[in-house]
Amino acid sequence: QATLPAPAAPADSPGSVVTMSDRTGLPSRVPYLIIGSGFAGMAAARAIRASDPLSKVLMIGDEPYPPYLRPPLSKELWRRKDDRVKAMLSPLGDMRRNSWLFVEPDSFFIEPRRLHLADTGGVSLWKGRRVIALDIADKRVTLDSGDRIEYGKCLLATGGRPRTLPVFDAAAAQSPEVASRTAYFRNIDDFQSLRNKANQAKSVIVIGGGFLGCELAVSLTEVAKKTGLEVHQVFKESGTLAHVLPPHLSEHTSKFIAQSGVAQYPGERVTSVDWDSAAGQVKVGLSSGRSLSADLCLVAVGIEANTQLAESAGLEIDPGDGGFLVNAELEARADLYAAGDACSYYDVLLGRRRVEHVNHAEESGAVAGRNMASDPADPDRKRSTYQHQSSFWCNLANTLAWDAVGLVDSRLETQSFFAMPPLASDDGAAGSDTAEDYQYPGVVFYLKAGRVVGILLWNLPDEIFQDKKAFAPSRLNLARKVLAERQLADPAALQALAREFDVY
Numbered sequence: 211q212a213t214l215p216a217p218a219a220p221a222d223s224p225g226s227v228v229t230m231s232d233r234t235g236l237p238s239r240v241p242y243l244i245i246g247s248g249f250a251g252m253a254a255a256r257a258i259r260a261s262d263p264l265s266k267v268l269m270i271g272d273e274p275y276p277p278y279l280r281p282p283l284s285k286e287l288w289r290r291k292d293d294r295v296k297a298m299l300s301p302l303g304d305m306r307r308n309s310w311l312f313v314e315p316d317s318f319f320i321e322p323r324r325l326h327l328a329d330t331g332g333v334s335l336w337k338g339r340r341v342i343a344l345d346i347a348d349k350r351v352t353l354d355s356g357d358r359i360e361y362g363k364c365l366l367a368t369g370g371r372p373r374t375l376p377v378f379d380a381a382a383a384q385s386p387e388v389a390s391r392t393a394y395f396r397n398i399d400d401f402q403s404l405r406n407k408a409n410q411a412k413s414v415i416v417i418g419g420g421f422l423g424c425e426l427a428v429s430l431t432e433v434a435k436k437t438g439l440e441v442h443q444v445f446k447e448s449g450t451l452a453h454v455l456p457p458h459l460s461e462h463t464s465k466f467i468a469q470s471g472v473a474q475y476p477g478e479r480v481t482s483v484d485w486d487s488a489a490g491q492v493k494v495g496l497s498s499g500r501s502l503s504a505d506l507c508l509v510a511v512g513i514e515a516n517t518q519l520a521e522s523a524g525l526e527i528d529p530g531d532g533g534f535l536v537n538a539e540l541e542a543r544a545d546l547y548a549a550g551d552a553c554s555y556y557d558v559l560l561g562r563r564r565v566e567h568v569n570h571a572e573e574s575g576a577v578a579g580r581n582m583a584s585d586p587a588d589p590d591r592k593r594s595t596y597q598h599q600s601s602f603w604c605n606l607a608n609t610l611a612w613d614a615v616g617l618v619d620s621r622l623e624t625q626s627f628f629a630m631p632p633l634a635s636d637d638g639a640a641g642s643d644t645a646e647d648y649q650y651p652g653v654v655f656y657l658k659a660g661r662v663v664g665i666l667l668w669n670l671p672d673e674i675f676q677d678k679k680a681f682a683p684s685r686l687n688l689a690r691k692v693l694a695e696r697q698l699a700d701p702a703a704l705q706a707l708a709r710e711f712d713v714y
């Protein structure tokens with residue numbers, strides 16, 4: 211009778227040796243440690259396993275869930291029925307049928323207590339725990355439980371947390387009512403809490419005109435359809451998404467959001483926050499002198515990288531954008547890497563950057579993982595440089611959806627090309643646009659020193675072009691190619707490039 215060969219002894223592979231603590235029965239030394247259980251951490255774990263097949267990886271995260279996609283929390287989930295949302299948010303059971311939110315079900319992960327027993331290795335997820343200190347010299351971390359774990363290679367994939375506004379912090383410290391009615395938004399628990407509170411509220415003020423402020427303001431109008439919730443949006447810029455979009459598209463986006471039923475207050479900052487006990491509402495004073503009152507406030511004014519470990523570790527932080535400083539190989543120090551929102555990396559094409567989007571988390575996590583598992587003696591396990599130009603997308607409606615690659619920053623010079631005749635110029639000069647005009651596809655080039663450094667594809671799906679060769683690149687890959695070529699682009703060249711994207 212044929213017998214299968216026994217798996218290679220784990221002791222043969224340095225990546226598979228785990229030491230357990232006699233006292234706690236939990237790992238006290240692991241070859242691969244990942245701090246953070248978001249998309250960057252998960253992508254790294256998978257890449258380590260792919261390069262070093264018998265490896266044992268320990269991932270520590272402070273959330274009670276296995277890794278999941280955050281983007282649907284501000285968009286799709288608000289358009290689903292209650293029972294669908296419940297199924298989507300459960301990491302148990304037949305996940306592939308119920309949810310595309312989670313990357314893997316809970317059952318995929320090995321219990322930390324059993325990691326040393328996994329003959330062919332695997333990924334263990336220690337949930338609900340925070341790493342509070344990192345000692346680089348001794349290659350050791352300390353958890354909030356007091357446990358200490360030594361590592362061979364470590365990844366910082368700690369992500370970011372919502373920025374707070376001092377005026378709200380001060381009011382919340384004074385008033386428990388303000389504290390309980392001020393919401394921030396980042397994770398599944400925030401989604402559930404906001405949904406419950408919004409269902410009971412009569413009015414909500416969204417503060418912020420960025421991605422989250424815009425997406426959630428529009429998503430909250432779904433609640434408004436059922437309950438009559440009043441949705442207000444306050445932002446300091448003159449238009450929504452003004453930090454990303456050229457003025458004509460920012461203006462169009464604002465019009466769309468207003469037409470969805472959101473009352474907007476552009477050019478306003480919050481100057482005071484008080485509890486109005488007579489009305490039972492939060493009163494928000496604005497820089498123009500007017501004030502708004504509402505049952506609920508949602509503060510969406512950006513995130514800051516979770517770099518608290520830098521202090522104990524003596525790590526360098528990007529003085530401009532925050533984030534652990536890493537090189538193009540995503541290495542902060544020997545055997546220590548960082549990826550995702552939490553890192554400021556050297557982009558060999560576009561210079562130093564910190565990027566806060568899921569595609570970057572996935573791709574940078576994968577490179578960090580490969581580099582952690584690299585082996586100079588093995589040509590199949592070479593170190594690589596993070597060169598992927600990550601993309602991101604915004605989808606406020608079927609006719610207001612876009613993808614972008616590269617430096618998409620409205621402070622740069624932009625040139626827009628639309629299927630319709632030009633409606634308004636990129637320098638913000640008045641145009642004759644109507645809400646319908648920007649339903650047409652378009653492309654926006656972001657320029658630095660005459661070269662294209664960013665591309666935004668407006669209402670242009672990333673599909674293979676229909677009327678060209680079968681293996682033509684997707685539009686996003688074409689955009690990546692244009693950036694990589696670094697050609698000087700005059701207006702005629704840009705017009706020709708726009709045609710390559712099938713805008714016309």
Ligand code: NAD
Pocket residue numbers: 281284375417418419420421422423424425445446447453479480510511512513566567602603604605
């Ligand atoms: P953001 O950076 O997109 O926008 C921040 C907004 O807050 C801007 O309007 C800014 O002017 C405003 N702001 C900053 N400081 C302020 C202050 N002191 N007072 C008043 N306003 C202030 O960040 P976000 O919208 O909070 O999103 C959070 C994170 O989630 C980001 O990392 C974002 O990239 C990500 N996200 C991305 C998408 C997407 O790509 N579609 C969607 C949702 C969230």
